[in-house]
Amino acid sequence: MKQVLIIIPAYNEASNLPTVFADLQQFAPDYDPLVIDDGSTDDTVAIAKQLGTKVVKLPYNLGIGGAVQTGLRFAERQQYAVAVQFDGDGQHRADQLAALLAPIVNGAADVVIGSRFLQVPAYTIPLSRRCGIAIFRWVNSLILGQQITDNTSGFRAYNRAALTFLAEEYPQDYPEPETVILLARNGFRIVEIPALMRERSGGQSSITLLRSLYYMCKVLLAIGVRATARRRERERHEPAHPDYLYSR
């Protein structure tokens, strides 16, 4: 079984990819990066190939959920023990990967979420987004009885059982909060760790107010549906103990 796959969903990230890869090269050279090109119209694919990484090119834009799921399917079929979700926009930091993987390595968790709100000082995030994050925190905690502070964080690691499960079914656009419910409801152990992230370097967080309201409603509906859904039948996987991750 191979080890860690770093899934990097990228939609028009040609300008950010070199930085992301320099970062990965420096702090996580042993892991396999995989760029999922989500129908980019810029040079994302060419740049990624130049950087010498594996690239899976979707024929057209599926949105973040479809792109990440493609990576999970790849990880599942290519027998990876762990899959990490790592944004292509430079927001996530490779030097945080060891901490993110640790709970999976000691078998304490199936899913690890890197949270921006567990360290001091917490991140400065615009009020509107902060409201959304607070609502998800409240709703998800209420449903799960477990406090997840950063439901919208896309900095996550999955062990073999979790990645196999999600390869089969992964929520679509704006999938993070919903995935938390889906996983928890199906008995996966979720652990949060404090993670440092960078402020968005390039571009603005393009989400307008109306759009974020729409997403809010959509995701809350999806969470509600998930919360009442039955558990999915799933095969029992051997608990993954990839101790060798650190021994390299």
Place this chain on the structure above:
Amino acid sequence: MNQRIQIISILGSLAVMAFVFIMIRRGKLREEYALIWFVAGLMLIGVSLWRDSIDLVARLAGIYYAPSVLLLGVIVLGFILAMHFSIALSRLADQNKSLAQEVALLRYALDAAEHQPTADLPAVESQ
């Protein structure tokens, strides 16, 4: 006097059903989607032939103004059709997503195979 509207509505219903039938024959409409239209056509014919059925339903349902039963029926039918299409669309979107992912993964495997014909090939077997 009212015979005329009855004939017109029967002819109309038959025309709808004939149209659906022709569309299926030409391969432009799949049977699964045509079924609901057939049912609609049959109901129309039924109502045209047995006009008292409207009054009967109105009486049973306690609807004061009988013709509104017809209106209600049309609205319900429209709702069912719209729902039917939403479900069909959702399924198509799902299948479309899976297909795109499969194409992407296969293309990756193909590229890998072309570039290193002797090395161990990535496994692409599906579940």
